[in-house]
Amino acid sequence: MHVDLYERIWMWGAGGIVILFLGTIGVATVSQGRLPPSHVETIDPQSVFADERFAERGVTIHPDGSAEVIMIAMMFNFLPNEIRVPANVPVTFRLTSPDVVHGFQIVGTNGNTMVVPGYVSQFTITFDTPGEYLITCNEYCGLGHHNMSATLIVEEGA
């Protein structure tokens, strides 16, 4: 099979770019442990409010200074609807849905997750800029989807 010289060079270049892209991700994965976001935990969506993991919602500050946020995403609101967390500490969000699939995005950050009924979404993020953030539902969940939002206030640490 004859392949033109320029095309041969191009194909090596293209292969190189693919390897460069994957290599960049691979280096971050190996050296900094950056894997795709993932958390495997199930919950009965029909008894979310009774489940001890979600019976009490809101922000808990742990003794080591880190924070945990328990939230429920439901048509068409987040519970609680306003949360305050300290800046510069790891904040772990735990979310679930008692009805349909929702999204959860803290606008202006990479805090972003799907909220799928039957599963618990969990991710950890550190906010370095105090201020008010908008949280949106970014997965269509019904006629009130565009009204589904919440407020996050990041406060200067003590």
Place this chain on the structure above:
Amino acid sequence: MIHNRRLATANIGVAIAAFGIATFMALMQSLSRASLDLPWRSAKMYYLSVTGHGVLMALVFTTFFIMALGVAFTTSALNRPLKWPRAGWVAFWIAVVGTVMTTWAILWGKATVLYTFYPPLQAHWAFYVGVTLLVVGSWVWGAVVIATYLGWKKDNPGKPMPLAVYGILTTIIVWYLATVAVASEMLFLLIPWSLGLKETVDPLLARMLFWFFGHPLVYFWLLPAYVVWYTVLPREAGGKLFSDPLARMVFALFIILSTPVGFHHQFMDPGIAAGWKMAHTIATFAILFPSFVTAFTVTASLEVAGRMRGATGWFDWIWKLPWNNPLVASVLLSMIMFAVGGFGGAINAAFGMNAVVHNTAWIQGHFHLTVGTAVALTFMGTAYWLVPKLVGRDLELSLLAKWQPYLWFVGMLLFSISNHITGLMGMPRRVFEAGYGGSEIAAQWSGLTLVSALGGILLFVSASFFLLSMLGTVLAGRKAEQPPLEFAEPLEGQPTKLLVFDRVWAWVVVAVILVAIAYAYPLADHLAMETFGSPGFKPF
């Protein structure tokens, strides 16, 4: 020559009709998102329209158009009629019945679940059954095309099949691999659940099956566009295909790499282990490679065309190309946009950056470059060239056809760039309006949503030009002998020897093994886990 013309015409007719309806919906949506007050504007209308636009464009327009191309290209390239013409009509009518059922359910407000139909949003059963019938129709069509090819192969032992047929077969194989998943989702989960035979479904299992189907669906759209770029464009531009064997390599790579990639749509999902998301990331990046090769081969073919038209310098071949030929202009502009969309896709596939853009307006900006332009504009360009041949009439309103691709290009630039930017700023996709109760953060998006609306208006005008020209051609075009459907000659002449890429069934075996590795294990793992189902919800 084209055989089974009426069948191809019927398919392309349904495709263009679906495109026409979906176009009106698109205009309304882009204006609505900019919070422009229009008569009858309501959240109910908006979400119904998003569902209709998605289903009619992404599933109905594409599938019927591809079925038409499959019939026209296969019968012309092999110069023989379909082996089972009746089955071809059965395929068409099954798909039409499915389309009517689904469209009915959507327009009557009983299926506002968007084209991704994620449960536990629950549509009327007619929606799911209709989509399933559309897929079943396309399965029968695929079988008819394959049977026709096998008949030719029997009569021509040891001869490489024409490249156009190779491309169409690749499309069908990718489609079969992909639709196994969506058919399972429909038959085992959604249809019994919507009929009340099953109380609950596992939403994550449904999402896994949907994206098992959902990403190769993208290649089902794209591969026929590539067939046009490789086999029609060089000839129409006045040149030859730069490399036939590499085009075959590209199609073979798509057979094996199209399917084991779906988890890159689910990076943000809970319930899927990180290792599987990583494995799919690797395959996703690997699939950039065949598109890079396509970029070279097609561009080199265009340079050949420019030089055959008299160009001598480094770059003047670009201006020698027939930019006033609607097919050539459509494809050239499609390719420019696809280059941008392809790099955007690489960003989406990198899970770190995906966290910033997932489910934002960036995503709709992205796929309107890829499927909305690379595929749709190529299909429109192809229609200007193919429909006259099918109906035996001259292209009518050809001035509109000449300007339409450029108008689409400009409209899409405005629409897509503004959506990419608002996406980076955090605006969610698929929202009726994005004011968020006067939020200051949301207020920053409003200027760009107006730019997006302006893009939407230009796209609507462009689509109208296309529809008018098509309607004019079919109804009032001058009856005249049309040039036959012929494909580009490779620069080195037609291949005479079979290459490793021509061993299609061996590539299929590799593909099945890769799909089994990428999906059988995680699905089995998932089914072994204790999960809780969800009852249906209809918040629309």
